[in-house]
Amino acid sequence: MTITAPAGPIGTEDPVHQPPPVPRPEGITRTRRRRRLGPGRKIRGAGLLGPLILLAAWTIGSATGALDPRVLSAPWTVFTTAGTLWDNGRLQENLLTSTERFAYGLVLGVVAGTVLALIAGLSRWGEALLDGPVQIKRSIPALALLPLLILWLGIDEEMKVITIALGVFVPVYIHLHNGLRGIDSRYAELAETVGLGHAGFVRKVVLPGALPGFLLGLRFAVTAAWLSLVVVEQINATSGIGYMMELARTYGQTDVIIVGLVLYGLLGLLSDGLVRLIQRRALSWRRTLGS
Amino acid sequence: MAPHTGLVNTGLIDTEPAVRVRDLDRRFGERSVLSGLNLTIGRGEFVALLGQSGSGKSTLLRALAGLDHDVTGEGGIEVPGKLSVVFQDARLLPWLRVLDNVVLGLRDARAHGTRALAEVGLAGREKAWPNELSGGEQQRVALARSLVREPELLLADEPFGALDALTRAKMHVLLRNLCEAHHPAVLLVTHDVDEAITLADRILVLHKGHVAVEQTVDADITPARRAEIRARLLTALDGDTA
Ligand SMILES: Nc1ncnc2c1ncn2[C@@H]1O[C@H](COP(=O)(O)OP(=O)(O)O)[C@@H](O)[C@H]1O
Ligand SMILES: [Mg+2]
Numbered sequence: 001m002t003i004t005a006p007a008g009p010i011g012t013e014d015p016v017h018q019p020p021p022v023p024r025p026e027g028i029t030r031t032r033r034r035r036r037l038g039p040g041r042k043i044r045g046a047g048l049l050g051p052l053i054l055l056a057a058w059t060i061g062s063a064t065g066a067l068d069p070r071v072l073s074a075p076w077t078v079f080t081t082a083g084t085l086w087d088n089g090r091l092q093e094n095l096l097t098s099t100e101r102f103a104y105g106l107v108l109g110v111v112a113g114t115v116l117a118l119i120a121g122l123s124r125w126g127e128a129l130l131d132g133p134v135q136i137k138r139s140i141p142a143l144a145l146l147p148l149l150i151l152w153l154g155i156d157e158e159m160k161v162i163t164i165a166l167g168v169f170v171p172v173y174i175h176l177h178n179g180l181r182g183i184d185s186r187y188a189e190l191a192e193t194v195g196l197g198h199a200g201f202v203r204k205v206v207l208p209g210a211l212p213g214f215l216l217g218l219r220f221a222v223t224a225a226w227l228s229l230v231v232v233e234q235i236n237a238t239s240g241i242g243y244m245m246e247l248a249r250t251y252g253q254t255d256v257i258i259v260g261l262v263l264y265g266l267l268g269l270l271s272d273g274l275v276r277l278i279q280r281r282a283l284s285w286r287r288t289l290g291s
Numbered sequence: 292m293a294p295h296t297g298l299v300n301t302g303l304i305d306t307e308p309a310v311r312v313r314d315l316d317r318r319f320g321e322r323s324v325l326s327g328l329n330l331t332i333g334r335g336e337f338v339a340l341l342g343q344s345g346s347g348k349s350t351l352l353r354a355l356a357g358l359d360h361d362v363t364g365e366g367g368i369e370v371p372g373k374l375s376v377v378f379q380d381a382r383l384l385p386w387l388r389v390l391d392n393v394v395l396g397l398r399d400a401r402a403h404g405t406r407a408l409a410e411v412g413l414a415g416r417e418k419a420w421p422n423e424l425s426g427g428e429q430q431r432v433a434l435a436r437s438l439v440r441e442p443e444l445l446l447a448d449e450p451f452g453a454l455d456a457l458t459r460a461k462m463h464v465l466l467r468n469l470c471e472a473h474h475p476a477v478l479l480v481t482h483d484v485d486e487a488i489t490l491a492d493r494i495l496v497l498h499k500g501h502v503a504v505e506q507t508v509d510a511d512i513t514p515a516r517r518a519e520i521r522a523r524l525l526t527a528l529d530g531d532t533a
Pocket of ligand 2 (some may be wrong): 348349350448
């Protein structure tokens with residue numbers, strides 16, 4: 001038999017001249033790579049691609065007049081407005097107020113969620129007492145509590161920070177508690193055989209094992225904090241990005257509203273990136289598809 | 292093959308044994324897994340435990356290790372305070388580096404741990420994450436973790452069951468050498484008859500809840516004798532003779 005196809009590596013597709021299935025001679029290596037499963041290799045700067053396309057579409061739309069500036073201001077208008085707001089100091093002032101609210105609420109909520117989850121996750125009594133109420137709270141959106149919180153706390157900073165914290169503590173609690181309870185019982189067995197005491201078991205096994213859950217909860221918490229912030233800042237605020245936007249609405253200044261939106265977006269991205277960085281650092285022992 | 296140097300073969304057996312089990316019963320609900328089991332292991336003696344899947348080998352080992360909290364049953368168990376367990380999975384904590392896994396639960400033992408890692412052929416890998424090691428290497432870390440505690444009794448539940456044949460053969464040599472250096476009494480659970488003959492001074496077959504067959508292995512075993520022992524154990528494992 002003659003083979004007319006070029007002597008390619010075994011496994012080369014050639015429907016006509018497919019060689020009969022002979023046992024592969026020694027010394028010939030198989031060169032066709034198997035297709036790699038999983039999402040594949042990482043693309044550099046992948047996170048920026050989508051936003052850049054959106055920005056381009058926006059710019060083109062404004063430049064060609066397809067976008068009415070009363071509906072959506074042009075990017076360059078937004079840019080100059082941001083410059084003006086910066087120059088007269090309003091931008092920094094409002095940004096600072098919002099960031100402060102966000103930070104206080106986040107810290108308060110994370111601390112509360114962590115403490116509650118530790119109590120519920122490490123003791124059966126703690127779980128019996130705490131888990132039920134938290135699960136009930138979980139099914140009520142933090143924002144649905146606003147009327148009550150306003151009645152109790154007024155419309156000042158206190159109410160705003162507490163509302164944010166209430167939105168934050170639930171995901172932290174849920175994911176940390178889940179992580180604490182989900183520790184592999186084989187590790188508990190190991191801890192017994194190497195003679196770790198209860199404290200050692202918690203320190204060396206339970207807490208590090210629950211860290212991935214905690215950090216996942218933290219990511220949800222950051223999102224929840226921004227969400228709550230946006231809402232509470234629309235309510236009778238006298239400062240903050242939300243207030244700035246609300247004011248702009250009454251004067252029909254689309255550009256200022258968009259500056260506010262972009263700021264919220266940037267801050268959200270920034271804080272999420274920060275948590276992801278912490279995640280990567282703290283979980284360097286994990287090899288997952290995403291990294 | 293390395294000559295066996297277990298104390299049972301050198302005439303020192305009249306000292307206190309390392310392990311003594313009397314009339315051990317273990318039940319799961321209605322089902323009796325161990326009944327009237329008696330077992331003695333001398334100091335430094337290497338005992339292999341064979342038995343069909345589900346015959347109660349792990350149950351016995353867990354009883355010796357004190358890990359059977361919710362299990363019902365009676366019986367007397369005497370084991371040394373210093374005992375270590377090697378599981379089938381290496382069971383390393385993925386968030387601790389190799390050396391920290393080795394010295395888990397010990398104080399000021401890093402120098403010892405480093406030495407133990409060198410002994411199992413993993414010098415220089417102290418800082419690696421367990422995920423970065425192969426299955427055989429992980430199991431060697433688990434061996435180092437056991438050895439660094441200088442146990443008088445080493446309990447191993449199919450420690451090489453998940454390894455490929457070549458790695459397993461290497462681990463056999465390693466385990467023999469380590470046992471000769473450290474002299475723990477060993478109870479090795481395995482389903483591999485050849486592994487048992489290669490490693491052990493004495494082989495037990497667990498059947499119907501107790502030790503049904505007991506077979507000592509000569510220190511300098513001839514191929515013919517090896518085949519004979521092998522055949523006897525295989526028959527016993529089939530359950531025909533018990
Ligand atoms: N925790 C448990 N609960 C109920 N049954 C169990 C439990 N552990 C083991 N068994 C039963 O006990 C028997 C012996 O198990 P095991 O000791 O693991 O066997 P082996 O290790 O010899 O394969 C099996 O039939 C198994 O199903
Ligand atoms: Mg078993």
